[in-house]
Amino acid sequence: MAFARNGWYCAAFSTEVDTNFLGRKILGEGVLITRDSAGGVRAIGDRCPHRFAPLHRGVREADTVECPYHGLRFDLDGRCVLNPHGQGRIPGAARVAAYPVEERQGVIWLWPGDPALADPAIIPDLLLVDRGERTPVNGHLTMPVDYRLVLDNLMDLSHAAYLHAGTLSPSRAKRESTYDDDETSVRVNTVMRDVPTPSSQQLYFPSPRGDYHSDIEWIFPGSLRQRLAMTETGAEADAGAVTRNVHLITPETETSTHYFWIHSRNRLMDDVSIDDRTRAILSNAFLTEDEPMMQACQENMGGAEFFSLRPIYLETDFAGTRCRRTMERIIAEEAETARRPAAPAEASSAQTTPA
């Protein structure tokens, strides 16, 4: 299995979800996401247990979903509450998964694993620059690549000087990086000292030279917090022109990945034209540079497991490699747990878990 299930994944932006049904594949499973009549976000399995129809194509009846094929109705806890046929008997197994979900900072977080373990306290703060009620600058792409290639890509930003030379106009100046990790996160902090201000920063930062800071942190399973800052030479990063970006990476299938990103900045915050420009620049770089490169790498891997191909290891690979090894360890631990017989107390809820 390529996925870790016991973790919070971004399933959607808040703005995508209303009382209609959003059907989205997450970790290989169909999920129906909607809001209940009280406005709370709810997520249940999107596959009817009767003939496997996609429930999100059905119609809403109060806070229930009517299956579009034969009309079984499910509540937003995943229980079948109506069989409109014959004597109307509802089999005990007529239910779909109910996923723990939390809505924070404009993001809908979903826990695909054991609901008993879903602790909202470990949902990471996105560390965005707050700009109140204004519309966030964000985007959602679905990339046809293994999510681990996306983690690799983000955890080694040295690629920017080569892959994004045409769009983000990064500097090829000397990068000084420090690495740091713990059980469920990895950090890379990089500084390029006394360099010409990259054209992408000139709007926010008027001096012709300064220090360029590029930091990124991965938090298990798929949250990345990035800070890019241009400062006067020698100053602290947060003292300068700062953009804080978040990249939320959620496997769609074993070979495709949801890529949600959010941008914020501490300069020219009210200028909507910069929002539009940023959206265009980032979408373009992700879609026309990152995605085709990752897709080509995946194709060149010919379906083989990454480490089986013995990739050469550079010091810049520390962070990406730590991500991969951490994912591997947690996936193995989950598999080990799944092999153990469930304790009696847990058995009763087994039916509703998506595992």
Added chain:
Amino acid sequence: MAFARNGWYCAAFSTEVDTNFLGRKILGEGVLITRDSAGGVRAIGDRCPHRFAPLHRGVREADTVECPYHGLRFDLDGRCVLNPHGQGRIPGAARVAAYPVEERQGVIWLWPGDPALADPAIIPDLLLVDRGERTPVNGHLTMPVDYRLVLDNLMDLSHAAYLHAGTLSPSRAKRESTYDDDETSVRVNTVMRDVPTPSSQQLYFPSPRGDYHSDIEWIFPGSLRQRLAMTETGAEADAGAVTRNVHLITPETETSTHYFWIHSRNRLMDDVSIDDRTRAILSNAFLTEDEPMMQACQENMGGAEFFSLRPIYLETDFAGTRCRRTMERIIAEEAETARRPAAPAEASSAQTTPA
């Protein structure tokens, strides 16, 4: 193996076949269908035994097929009768299957299994309303789904009230159904008593209310006879406005299905505009409602065997489940027969059978 071979399958409508070559895939095998100079329908294997070229792309020379690649000629019993090269020697194995075929009621029936078992007496009467020489109302679709999903769909017509709400305007009134089956057939008879006349029946049946009868019968391997009737409350079904439809389901491959349908009715039989309207309504419902739903279900099954996914069982699933179990039993029996060594008398013809 997903197919039962010893049975009569619809291969084509009579109107599709002339002295040209029709190439069609049936139960995963290419079949060439044509008429001989006497007008009789003939069907042979469509794969040249030399270099596996599709014979139906070849040209006709009298009652032979010339292979389009190297010019070997085959008669309509599947025997190679000419090798135009070198000394012209024809190897004994130079033959393709000859399939038993029968033409009845505008349908060409083909037997993909052991020719010795092909008994035309078991071809079902379609029970259509006869309207003489007039063109039948029919259609042929190829659906990208396992044929068993199509049988499921047809044997549980309770789906109409949900899936076809927008096209066939069915009633959601209470359905009373009785079920009945034997070794090779399954029947469901349903009546909705004293209901408003559905808009689809108003053309044929002027009263505002009555009983609506909806009966369907599956006959192994792929013939379904359906009767829809609107009657005065309490009357016999055949006393009312009756449409008799046939659905002939033939696997094309393990994941695609030929769907042949024929419509007949006992009212307004001469009105050709109703023919056109019926053709449009049915094609539309099959193509835009049934097919996408079955395709979505198949995709949601992820390649797994149906029962391995433990679908919940409703009483309305009796008929569909009986079809599946009957197919399973017969497929297992055929596999068992195939494992037994052939008796000497049968061995000589083994080469020409498609098995």
Added chain:
Amino acid sequence: MAFARNGWYCAAFSTEVDTNFLGRKILGEGVLITRDSAGGVRAIGDRCPHRFAPLHRGVREADTVECPYHGLRFDLDGRCVLNPHGQGRIPGAARVAAYPVEERQGVIWLWPGDPALADPAIIPDLLLVDRGERTPVNGHLTMPVDYRLVLDNLMDLSHAAYLHAGTLSPSRAKRESTYDDDETSVRVNTVMRDVPTPSSQQLYFPSPRGDYHSDIEWIFPGSLRQRLAMTETGAEADAGAVTRNVHLITPETETSTHYFWIHSRNRLMDDVSIDDRTRAILSNAFLTEDEPMMQACQENMGGAEFFSLRPIYLETDFAGTRCRRTMERIIAEEAETARRPAAPAEASSAQTTPA
């Protein structure tokens, strides 16, 4: 494995390769082909050993290739010569294959196997009619079929009378063929005596009748030399109007094939309009007749190994069958060699071989 590696394959025409990077898949592997600053052709593995990016999408820096993803640089012997990041350490395994290549008669030959065995002396002379500096008449197609179907096609030219009846206007007259083979080549010489001049030859050969010679020779692994000649009845083939064609067949993947062809002739050599006409006629026949037929045959084989389907054997199959058996023998010998432990002296170069 479907490929023999120790042999010379056509990788490109000379005219396709300059100091840009040509990326081409050969025997399932990506190859980057270019010219060094001295004009010599060079070929290295196209997959960066770091994150498997396609090197041919990178930029050239002097005689090095800069990886488009993270900027590692490789020389044209496949060695990594620059790591622009961190301390710049270059791991010993940071190299890609360097393929032996030779450029002759407008063709770039590549040896995908053990470089120590690459002997340029065995590259076949193409036996084209020399016409000096004039542009050759040639073409390159990539066909979605197993290369062995292409060898079959070419080694049994009796197909022309049927498959190319509409384009090459061949005769269906009696063919007299002789066959001949040795360890690594197979020949078929055919003559049709005292036949009407085919329309395709009338331009070069004014007499209404004569002998038509059609000879073809396969040289392991993928070179075919063909002579088509129209002569006065009873004359030697080379005394007449002769076209000499070469077909160079290089597997791209297990199910696709590079088809390079070159045409030359001994009449009307200076008439460029005939060049254009020939290019059009041959491309059309290969693309609209050969390719669809081979593709249909491949599809009809359903992924099975050719001989497992027990194709019937005609005397015209001698040459194609000898090609297949020779390829099988050599592939088995290579597999046997690969299973033996390498001698100490060979071990040091193992890392750079593409095997």
